[in-house]
Amino acid sequence: MRQLNKPEAYQVWEEKDGWLNLGGEQWVKYNPAYIRFEKQESVNPIVGKRVGSKVDNLRFYDTPSWQDSAVAGTVDSGEGFTIDEKVSVNGSPQFKVHNSKGRTYYMTASEAFVYVK
Incomplete structure (x- = not known):
């Protein structure tokens, strides 16, 4: 387990049941009070499949x-x-x-x- 620090930014590969996947088996609980998550529509629908x-x-x-x-x-x-x-x-x-x-x-x-x- 590790803590994310304020200036850190990550690409989110998946959002599932209130959790964000940061790649591999790294997940962080999404809490809008602490995390800003900017959803961007994928230009290519195959990305993430x-x-x-x-x-x-x-x-x-x-x-x-x-x-x-x-x-x-x-x-x-x-x-x-x-x-x-x-x-x-x-x-x-x-x-x-x-x-x-x-x-x-x-x-x-x-x-x-x-x-x-």
């Missing part, structure tokens, strides 16, 4: 790349990440994503290999 793999051994990357040297690991069918944004890498779409620990990765956005929910 989950992308899951339709196949086993789908590669994900440390950087926006398709190169073998950038491969961070693989996910199996049903596994995935939370979407931060959609990007174009050499003309092909990737999702910039993060895992439950807040670590950023990139993976294909091709509907042949992934689904969004």
Whole structure:
């Protein structure tokens, strides 16, 4: 448990049952007497949704790349990440994503290999 200090500002990834998710498993109780929460409508409706793999051994990357040297690991069918944004890498779409620990990765956005929910 930790205390947030007055000048600190955070991006809120999710609002649920009076709690604000600051990334990963970090949650803070929303009390308007102490916290100013400015909701901004997402420009992209996929932001914050989950992308899951339709196949086993789908590669994900440390950087926006398709190169073998950038491969961070693989996910199996049903596994995935939370979407931060959609990007174009050499003309092909990737999702910039993060895992439950807040670590950023990139993976294909091709509907042949992934689904969004």
